[in-house]
Amino acid sequence: MKLSDAWMIFVFLALTMYIILDGYDLGIGVLTLLDRDDSRRRAMYEQVSWTWDGNESWLVLLALALWSGLPLVTGVALPALYIPLILMLWSLIARGVALELIDQHKGWHRFWGPVFGIGSLLAGFCQGVAFGALVAGFNTHGTSFVGGPFTFLHHGYAILTGLTAVALYVVAGCAFVYLKSDGETRRRAARTGRITVLVLAAGTAASWLLASPAGLVVLHPGETARLPVWIVGAVVLGGGLLVASRSFSVDPDAHRSVRAPGLSTLAVYAGGLLLAGGLLYPSLIPPDITVHAAASPHTTLLFLMIGVGACIPIILTYQAYAYWVFRGKSTVKQEATT
Amino acid sequence: MSHTTLLDLSRWQWALTAAFHITFPAVTVGTSVFLIVCYGMYMRTDDEVWLRMFRFWRRIFAIGFTLGVVSGIVLTFEFGLNWGPYAHDVGPIVGVMIAMEVVMAFFLEAGFLGLLVYGEGRIGKRMMLFSTCMVTLGTTLSVTWILVANSWMQTPAGYKVVNGQFQPVNWIHVIFNPSFGIRMIHMLVAVLIAAAWFIGGISAWFFVKGRHLPMARRGLSIALGSLAVVLPLQGWIGDSVVGYVAKYKTPQFEAQEGNWKPNTGYNIFLIPNQAGPSNIWQVSLPWFGSAISQDFSGHTAIPPLSLTPKALRPQILTTFYGFRVMWFAWLLMLAVAMVGVILRLRGRLYNTGWFHKLLIVMVPTGFLAIWGGWVLAETGRQPWLVYGKLLTAAAVSPLKTWPVVISLVAFVLFYIALLDTYIWYVARAVREGPDDGPLVDPSLQPEPRARLAPAS
Numbered sequence: 001m002k003l004s005d006a007w008m009i010f011v012f013l014a015l016t017m018y019i020i021l022d023g024y025d026l027g028i029g030v031l032t033l034l035d036r037d038d039s040r041r042r043a044m045y046e047q048v049s050w051t052w053d054g055n056e057s058w059l060v061l062l063a064l065a066l067w068s069g070l071p072l073v074t075g076v077a078l079p080a081l082y083i084p085l086i087l088m089l090w091s092l093i094a095r096g097v098a099l100e101l102i103d104q105h106k107g108w109h110r111f112w113g114p115v116f117g118i119g120s121l122l123a124g125f126c127q128g129v130a131f132g133a134l135v136a137g138f139n140t141h142g143t144s145f146v147g148g149p150f151t152f153l154h155h156g157y158a159i160l161t162g163l164t165a166v167a168l169y170v171v172a173g174c175a176f177v178y179l180k181s182d183g184e185t186r187r188r189a190a191r192t193g194r195i196t197v198l199v200l201a202a203g204t205a206a207s208w209l210l211a212s213p214a215g216l217v218v219l220h221p222g223e224t225a226r227l228p229v230w231i232v233g234a235v236v237l238g239g240g241l242l243v244a245s246r247s248f249s250v251d252p253d254a255h256r257s258v259r260a261p262g263l264s265t266l267a268v269y270a271g272g273l274l275l276a277g278g279l280l281y282p283s284l285i286p287p288d289i290t291v292h293a294a295a296s297p298h299t300t301l302l303f304l305m306i307g308v309g310a311c312i313p314i315i316l317t318y319q320a321y322a323y324w325v326f327r328g329k330s331t332v333k334q335e336a337t338t
Numbered sequence: 339m340s341h342t343t344l345l346d347l348s349r350w351q352w353a354l355t356a357a358f359h360i361t362f363p364a365v366t367v368g369t370s371v372f373l374i375v376c377y378g379m380y381m382r383t384d385d386e387v388w389l390r391m392f393r394f395w396r397r398i399f400a401i402g403f404t405l406g407v408v409s410g411i412v413l414t415f416e417f418g419l420n421w422g423p424y425a426h427d428v429g430p431i432v433g434v435m436i437a438m439e440v441v442m443a444f445f446l447e448a449g450f451l452g453l454l455v456y457g458e459g460r461i462g463k464r465m466m467l468f469s470t471c472m473v474t475l476g477t478t479l480s481v482t483w484i485l486v487a488n489s490w491m492q493t494p495a496g497y498k499v500v501n502g503q504f505q506p507v508n509w510i511h512v513i514f515n516p517s518f519g520i521r522m523i524h525m526l527v528a529v530l531i532a533a534a535w536f537i538g539g540i541s542a543w544f545f546v547k548g549r550h551l552p553m554a555r556r557g558l559s560i561a562l563g564s565l566a567v568v569l570p571l572q573g574w575i576g577d578s579v580v581g582y583v584a585k586y587k588t589p590q591f592e593a594q595e596g597n598w599k600p601n602t603g604y605n606i607f608l609i610p611n612q613a614g615p616s617n618i619w620q621v622s623l624p625w626f627g628s629a630i631s632q633d634f635s636g637h638t639a640i641p642p643l644s645l646t647p648k649a650l651r652p653q654i655l656t657t658f659y660g661f662r663v664m665w666f667a668w669l670l671m672l673a674v675a676m677v678g679v680i681l682r683l684r685g686r687l688y689n690t691g692w693f694h695k696l697l698i699v700m701v702p703t704g705f706l707a708i709w710g711g712w713v714l715a716e717t718g719r720q721p722w723l724v725y726g727k728l729l730t731a732a733a734v735s736p737l738k739t740w741p742v743v744i745s746l747v748a749f750v751l752f753y754i755a756l757l758d759t760y761i762w763y764v765a766r767a768v769r770e771g772p773d774d775g776p777l778v779d780p781s782l783q784p785e786p787r788a789r790l791a792p793a794s
Contacts, residue, residue: 050452053407057440057448063414064437071429071503078418078425079735085415086745090752093408097756100404101763143426143502149741297505300430304437311441318449318472325453325460 003302004295005282007069010308012277014065018058019127020172020269025052027173029095029120030166032113034192040185041113042102047180049103050326052096054319059092069304072143072294073284080138080145081130081152088126095119121166128165132158135211135276137286157210164203168268170196171244175261178248190248193261197245204237204272211279229278237271240264341731347742348420348734351749353716355412357709358753362406364708367481367526368533369399370474373454375560377467387552394553394772395537400455401763405756407448414440420742424723424733430505431497431512432487439483447476481526489518491724492715493586504724517582521715524579527572528711531671532704534561534568539701540768542694550771555688558697562678562687569672576668580630583718587725589646590718594657595627596620600639602628606662610654614644617654649721656717663710667703674700 025048032041067074078085098116102109133152138145145151152158174193178186247260282291295301373395380388414436418425425433450472453461457469496511497504506512538561544554584591596605598616604626609618624636631638643651674696681687723730 050456054448057445068433068437071426074418075422075426079422096408296430315445
């Protein structure tokens, strides 16, 4: 295994942590758009208010893991994804600021609440668009991409993956709210979760089936080594979707596990990542750019493995500590000043 | 033509988004240190005023911090969005420095910010102080790594170029490149200064309004006390920075002094003519030009920009005025801080109304100095992106012009709105002032606390 392959573990870790952590938090943002009740919305804002910037750190780490370890990917992909990424950035700023302002002053939510919700929706959508565009690939010449401002759409394929990402994040948001709240808030999350899982299943299936015709990914018939990864990925993904659709319980008295939707959503993430990885690897931007072609020199990767590698366990420790401090149901907020 | 437009637009977008971003770290680094002082003093003395101060400034800190985080994420992506070839060429070096910033600093700040802002009642006092310290450590490390990356671009070292890509050869030389140490200290002290004027100005406003005096008194005292120490220090540090510029970036030194002919005088005002061979108008103090080169006999001339080939000349307008804004702001700040010292020695610091009003006006000066300094450093490096090695014009993403026009315009509007919201928010928080009600300390106090006498 080359050092560049090992570095992909960090890239994958950052991607996984980001979509899991910010996924539910963006999903909750979308859920606030669907609920007209102020107190329930406020409960949802509070569930993400202390954690969103920590979650977004993983997005920044993902961007930096690519830039430092695989600079060619950044050099090609970011200009190619200019429009969706700029939109994503504005959405993330707007929602972050909105959340902070909602939290700081009661009564400001009338304006900032919808900003938070729409920002969350658009950010998730743009991330799905960017992902679909990368899977479909870009033509390159030397160290830059060849194409126009809208090449990323790939005849609408990126729109499909964008919508799928929103559905995924909404399911994750529902699962989180389901776990962390009770009463009507939980019931509503369960109802939304059940419907959205179906949308997600349809979106995932369509994204997978259209991945090849949409763009430049070529599924070589001889590559049987990928088959086990695909089968495992598909089973985990399908199983996750199935369990998720059945475990959101609208009946508060039913003695079902409150964790089941969350855990099955994690399975959906794991299956989806396996499928995507199995589809692409070692390609990163089809057709030309592979992990090995894009990687930084050995000295850089070694420095990164040691430097970043030493910090990750520490980061995970204090993030886990923060989650532990803020554990428990969040419907009753502890006021710092009374 | 189209390429020039694209280059200019991309540069403007970077300049504006970076200037917007830097404003918030400039407040939060110093404010976080102040928060440590407040909470540490509260733990030592059990005096409630410190706790009220901590909570009040924490609120202002949190919103600034949020804006710093989100505008910082923008910069992270812009490296690749607008400067794709740059991202490819310097990724193995600059990318790594920024990655270290993320794992050592950014995560640390974000991880402990939640505890700092929302943790009261859930964590003990020691943990609260620890969280505050970790946030401060994070902000300081952040400044450090960003300055490593930027200084490497000013004075690249420890690398080789392979197929147009900068690759590290010696990490020690990369990190401790010739300009890193002094520039990092310069920036750290600069953000402390900016935050001190910010805290001092808001405290002075309370004096003017005659509200929350115990809190205002401590804020004013700490802010002005720190300024009296660090401003003279910054003068000396800044002089050392000019020393590195004159040595490593001679064209910038020539441009920032704005001469076309050798001059033993010192320009304090000019209307430049970038094409040469002389400025349209130039006001020069005799002798001082020689004096800044430490020749007090008046014979050493400042080198003129005509020594640098035309294509490699930085802009006089931006470098000259970037430097003058910073330098005159420093002189003004030093003078006001010294007046503060005199008033304090005479025991009149807390009852001199005109001085309090002056302090309110002084709030933007620290930021002006920082903006001026960065405009100088960044435009003084032009036409290079990595000094002497990679031209800015060769590093811009091959985008269509219109998406960049739209994003630039939208960023401007968006950031104006955010800045408005921020100023309005801080103004509102200040008007509301600290919580004067009965103080409930949720940090598990064994006994109910005595009420604080309402201030003023």
